[in-house]
Structure formats: structure tokens, C-alpha cells
Amino acid sequence: MSTRTIKVDYLARVEGEGALHIKIRNDKVQDVKLKIFEPPRFFEAFLRGRDFSEVPDITARICGICPVAYQMSSVHAIEKALGVTVDGTLRELRRLLYCGEWIESHVLHVYMLHAPDFLGYQDAIRMAADHPEAVKTALRLKKIGNALVTMLGGREIHPINVRVGGFYRAPTRAEMNALVDDLEWAREAACEMVRFTAGLPFPDFEQDYEFVALRHPDEYPYSEGRLVSNRGLDIDIADYEKHFTEVHVSHSTALHSVLNDRGSYFVGPMARYNLNYDRLPPSVQEIAREVGLEPPVLNPFKSIIVRSLETLYAVEEALRIIRAYKRPPQPAVEIKPRAGVGQGCTEAPRGILFHRYSLAEDGSVLTAKIVPPTSQNQKTMENDLRFFVEQAIDLPKERLTWQCEQAIRNYDPCISCSVHFLKLEIDRE
Amino acid sequence: MNESGPPVLLIGVGNAFRSDDAAGLLAVRAARPLLPPGLTVLEQSGEGASLLDCWQGAAAVVLVDAVSSGALPGTLYRIEAHSQPVPAGFFRYSTHAFGLAESVELARVLGCLPPRLVIHGVEGASFVMGQGLSPAVAQALPQFVQRICAEVLALQCEERA
Numbered sequence: 001m002s003t004r005t006i007k008v009d010y011l012a013r014v015e016g017e018g019a020l021h022i023k024i025r026n027d028k029v030q031d032v033k034l035k036i037f038e039p040p041r042f043f044e045a046f047l048r049g050r051d052f053s054e055v056p057d058i059t060a061r062i063c064g065i066c067p068v069a070y071q072m073s074s075v076h077a078i079e080k081a082l083g084v085t086v087d088g089t090l091r092e093l094r095r096l097l098y099c100g101e102w103i104e105s106h107v108l109h110v111y112m113l114h115a116p117d118f119l120g121y122q123d124a125i126r127m128a129a130d131h132p133e134a135v136k137t138a139l140r141l142k143k144i145g146n147a148l149v150t151m152l153g154g155r156e157i158h159p160i161n162v163r164v165g166g167f168y169r170a171p172t173r174a175e176m177n178a179l180v181d182d183l184e185w186a187r188e189a190a191c192e193m194v195r196f197t198a199g200l201p202f203p204d205f206e207q208d209y210e211f212v213a214l215r216h217p218d219e220y221p222y223s224e225g226r227l228v229s230n231r232g233l234d235i236d237i238a239d240y241e242k243h244f245t246e247v248h249v250s251h252s253t254a255l256h257s258v259l260n261d262r263g264s265y266f267v268g269p270m271a272r273y274n275l276n277y278d279r280l281p282p283s284v285q286e287i288a289r290e291v292g293l294e295p296p297v298l299n300p301f302k303s304i305i306v307r308s309l310e311t312l313y314a315v316e317e318a319l320r321i322i323r324a325y326k327r328p329p330q331p332a333v334e335i336k337p338r339a340g341v342g343q344g345c346t347e348a349p350r351g352i353l354f355h356r357y358s359l360a361e362d363g364s365v366l367t368a369k370i371v372p373p374t375s376q377n378q379k380t381m382e383n384d385l386r387f388f389v390e391q392a393i394d395l396p397k398e399r400l401t402w403q404c405e406q407a408i409r410n411y412d413p414c415i416s417c418s419v420h421f422l423k424l425e426i427d428r429e
Numbered sequence: 430m431n432e433s434g435p436p437v438l439l440i441g442v443g444n445a446f447r448s449d450d451a452a453g454l455l456a457v458r459a460a461r462p463l464l465p466p467g468l469t470v471l472e473q474s475g476e477g478a479s480l481l482d483c484w485q486g487a488a489a490v491v492l493v494d495a496v497s498s499g500a501l502p503g504t505l506y507r508i509e510a511h512s513q514p515v516p517a518g519f520f521r522y523s524t525h526a527f528g529l530a531e532s533v534e535l536a537r538v539l540g541c542l543p544p545r546l547v548i549h550g551v552e553g554a555s556f557v558m559g560q561g562l563s564p565a566v567a568q569a570l571p572q573f574v575q576r577i578c579a580e581v582l583a584l585q586c587e588e589r590a
Contacts, residue, residue, distance in 0.1 A: 064474065064476070108478065112477070112531075123531070124531070124535060125531060125534045125535045125538055126538075128535055128538040128539055129538045132538070132539055135535065135538075135539060136539060139478055139481060139482075142478045143478065143482055146478070146479065146482075156479065157474060157476065
């Protein structure tokens with residue numbers, strides 16, 4: 001019996017604490033466990049009894065990378081429970097805030113966390129020595145994403161300007177104009193980012209996934225739409241819990257989410273892109289064609305190109321919103337508490353983030369449910385690793401470990417979010 | 430943003446809600462009233478890109494953070510980061526995957542390190558969620574603050590000279 005053990009104690013360049021354990025017996029993968037041991041955080045429990053108005057500020061604290069997603073899913077869910085619709089300029093401002101978060105998150109992941117894997121560098125610092133311009137571009141792009149979030153959110157992480165019904169303060173025309181030149185630069189930089197990532201070497205690895213994302217009648221999705229898949233799912237987000245179940249597994253403090261009767265599914269940039277390519281503006285589609293990335297994209301390693309295309313989309317969308325902006329007379333619509341139940345589902349950079357709240361007559365939270373994207377992808381990540389390791393089983397241990405980490409980063413996992421850090425262990429016999 | 434930034438900049442790094450990880454923030458808050466009023470003091474989460482951005486243009490920077498290297502809790506460190514590398518894994522409890530050590534080393538590679546960058550660290554005992562320093566770090570704090578003040582004052586003298 002041949003035995004091999006590959007063990008990496010701490011998987012860097014992902015958010016949070018976790019470990020990967022792969023058991024190999026006689027060149028067959030016997031078991032793959034993505035273990036998450038970030039302590040449970042009990043957000044759902046301590047939201048109970050809080051006033052509805054406090055929820056976006058509390059849930060923003062779940063993640064330092066995607067606080068906007070938590071704020072957006074919570075305000076949409078609560079507004080639904082309260083029978084309030086936020087549209088017009090306020091809705092556009094919310095999209096603009098989300099553009100900022102997508103830019104920040106995607107740029108950080110693409111250049112600083114994932115690109116070094118493809119180019120054979122241990123980290124972005126070593127990559128910067130040979131590719132200083134790419135890294136400088138990344139830093140400047142990320143700063144522009146930060147500037148958008150700061151302008152609308154009041155500060156660059158854990159924004160404080162979002163409220164149920166809109167914002168506490170709407171930006172002035174001059175504050176918006178101040179970002180136009182930087183965003184014009186960012187448009188070109190994002191095109192270069194697409195070309196840079198498309199030129200990376202990709203492992204030959206394609207899988208047959210069920211992709212799940214929001215789909216809106218006219219827009220590339222951020223915060224609204226039906227939940228659809230490439231295998232016929234087409235539901236109102238209110239029916240999310242009828243179709244998806246969270247399952248506890250002993251090796252993880254994150255719950256695994258499965259699609260009833262079908263199992264694992266795939267959320268995030270690749271799912272959005274494959275299901276909503278026709279909603280991208282012609283300019284983004286054109287560069288996608290130029291680099292040969294028309295859907296369906298089935299190689300998860302190519303998610304790095306999709307993130308770059310989504311960065312370009314976010315920059316263009318931000319410019320569109322800023323150019324059309326007229327400061328609204330009121331920064332928020334009026335809210336009156338009432339009893340009700342509401343669901344919200346928005347596209348965090350890593351994929352759909354579902355929230356459901358039930359509120360009492362006085363607007364206090366009775367129950368809360370939060371399903372983050374990483375727990376939805378966890379089973380798909382384990383499946384990928386199983387197939388990927390089997391196909392790459394002859395690689396030397398060090399190389400195999402490297403590629404497993406790279407495969408996990410395809411999902412840009414945010415483990416601190418999903419529990420509601422990573423250790424890699426390959427045990428081969 | 431600030432091409433001609435402040436001559437000397439004091440930056441506290443940490444997460445106020447992760448026990449000893451708050452030491453950097455608490456130390457600069459305690460140091461501030463002991464230092465000349467015009468000094469720019471910033472508090473940062475440790476997110477790398479923001480750190481790189483916030484020290485742009487500064488002639489001398491004092492960076493203060495908690496350390497997690499396995500040494501005795503309360504141990505104080507001083508690293509002249511403009512001339513010596515930051516040990517890998519030293520500041521692993523930065524909130525984000527791209528944190529303090531990474532941003533300093535990245536700035537070195539890109540040629541955008543401040544001319545003087547001195548890091549003061551204190552070894553933490555506990556980085557779990559919650560507020561309050563561990564006894565060893567709380568005990569080391571006054572001396573830590575004193576060292577930070579002395580560093581800032583010395584750099585200010587040098588910059589004026």
C-alpha cells in the first residue's frame with residue numbers, strides 16, 4: 001500500500017481560520033474535508049431583540065472585506081418585511097456602494113492573493129519584484145474602490161452611512177465628480193487587468209456545476225432579481241429556504257448549504273457571469289470576446305479572469321451612476337415599524353448572501369437567518385479538490401499542495417464570514 | 430493623496446475587539462497626550478492597501494502593533510523596518526490576509542517605504558474575540574508607551590535638524 005501525507009499547517013491568503021484534509025489511499029482520494037474551525041460567532045442569535053434599524057450596522061461587522069453585502073442583504077430583507085421600496089436615486093446609490101466593494105474585494109483577491117499562485121510566486125511581495133507595475137495598478141485600483149465605499153459609507157470598512165430606507169446622508173454632486181477622473185483611469189486599468197489575468201497559465205480542469213446567481217430583467221445583478229440556475233432553478237428569493245437547506249457537518253463550524261435533492265452548487269463571479277453574460281454592457285462583452293472568455297466558463301481557475309471582468313463592469317457602472325446623479329431631496333424614505341417577515345439576497349463579491357428576518361410589531365428582531373456565500377460553496381470546493389487531486393495525483397507533494405491551495409482560492413473563500421483560517425493536510429497511504 | 434505628508438506619523442494598528450490585538454491602538458491613544466499637539470496620529474485596522482496609502486509622503490513613520498511570535502507575552506520589540514525585514518508571521522493577527530508585514534515588505538519591493546519606518550511591537554498572549562488586555566500586556570503597556578513617545582520625539586528632532 002503506498003502512503004503519502006501532505007500537510008500544510010496554515011493556509012495563507014484566505015480570510016479566516018480553516019484547514020483542508022485530503023486522505024489518499026493507493027492513489028485514490030478517499031476523503032476531502034474542508035475544515036473550518038473559526039469559532040462560531042452567533043450573529044443570528046444576538047440580533048434577536050435588537051431594533052430593525054440596528055441590523056445593517058451589526059451585520060456589517062460580520063466581515064471586513066464584504067460589509068456592504070451584509071448591509072445590503074439586511075436592508076433589503078427588512079424593507080421587504082416593512083413593506084417599503086427604495087428606488088430611484090437611492091437605489092442607484094446602493095448599487096454604487098456595491099460597485100466600490102466589488103472593486104476593493106476583486107482587486108485584492110486577483111492581484112494580491114490569487115495571481116501569485118499562477119505565476120509561481122509564494123506571495124504578492126515576491127511577485128511585485130518582477131511585476132511592479134501590475135502591483136502598483138492593483139494598489140491604485142483598490143484605493144479607488146475604497147474611495148467609493150468611503151464616500152457613500154462614511155469609512156472604507158464597516159460603513160456607517162447605510163440605513164434601512166436609504167442612507168443617513170447622500171453625497172453631493174461635487175463629491176461624486178471628484179471620483180470621475182480616477183474612475184476613468186480605473187476603466188483602462190481594469191481592461192489591462194482582464195488581459196493580464198487572461199494571459200496566465202491555467203490548469204486543464206473543467207467540471208459540470210450547477211451555477212446559482214441572481215438574475216434581474218435588465219441589470220447585471222447586485223441586489224435584486226430572481227434566483228436562477230443553469231439547471232432550471234428559477235425562484236423568488238422568498239422561496240430560498242424551500243429549495244436550499246443548511247446541513248451541519250462535524251468537521252466545520254460553518255454549515256454546508258445544499259440545494260434540495262441535488263446537492264452542491266456554485267455561487268460567485270463565475271455563476272453570475274455564466275447566468276448573466278447577456279446583461280453585461282457591450283463594452284465588457286467585447287473585451288471578454290477579445291480574451292476568449294465567452295460563457296459558459298467551466299474551469300474554476302478562470303474565475304480570476306471573471307473577477308477582472310466584473311471589476312471592469314463595476315467601474316463602468318460606477319461611472320454611469322455618477323454621471324447621471326442628482327442629489328435626492330431626502331437621503332432615505334420614511335420607515336414605520338410593523339410586524340412582518342422579509343428575505344433579502346444580494347450578490348456579495350463571493351456570491352449570493354441570503355438574509356431573512358422576522359420582526360415584531362415594534363420593529364424588534366424576532367428571528368434572523370444568514371447564509372453566507374462561502375458556506376454555500378464549501379461542498380463544491382470539496383468536490384473540486386477531490387477531482388482535482390485525482391487528476392493531479394502524480395504530481396510531487398509540494399506541487400500538489402500548492403495547486404490545492406490555488407484551487408481553494410478559486411472561490412475566494414471568506415471563512416470568517418462563513419462561520420458563523422486554513423490548514424492544509426494531505427494524508428496519502 | 431498627501432504627496433507632502435506630515436514629517437512624522439504615528440500609526441496604531443489593531444482590532445479593538447480581539448483582546449491583545451488592541452494593544453497598538455491603546456498604546457497610541459495613551460501616547461498622544463504625551464506628545465506635541467501637531468503630531469498626526471492614525472488608527473488602522475492593519476489592512477495592507479490602506480496602510481501603504483496612509484504613510485505616503487511621510488518622512489518618518491512609527492508603526493505600533495501587537496505581535497504574535499510565540500515569545501513571552503509582554504515582550505517589547507523595535508524593528509527599523511526601513512533597513513531590516515519584518516519577520517514573516519510576526520503580525521499574523523492582522524485582520525486581513527494582506528496585513529502589516531506584507532504591506533511593509535511590498536512597499537520595500539516597490540520602492541515606496543518611508544525613509545524612516547520604525548515598528549514597535551508588544552507580544553500578545555490572547556487574540557480571541559473580546560475586549561480587555563491580558564495581564565502581561567497590560568503590565569507592559571506603560572513602558573511600551575514610553576518607548577513609542579521617545580521614538581516619536583527623537584524622529585521629530587531628526588526631521589527638524
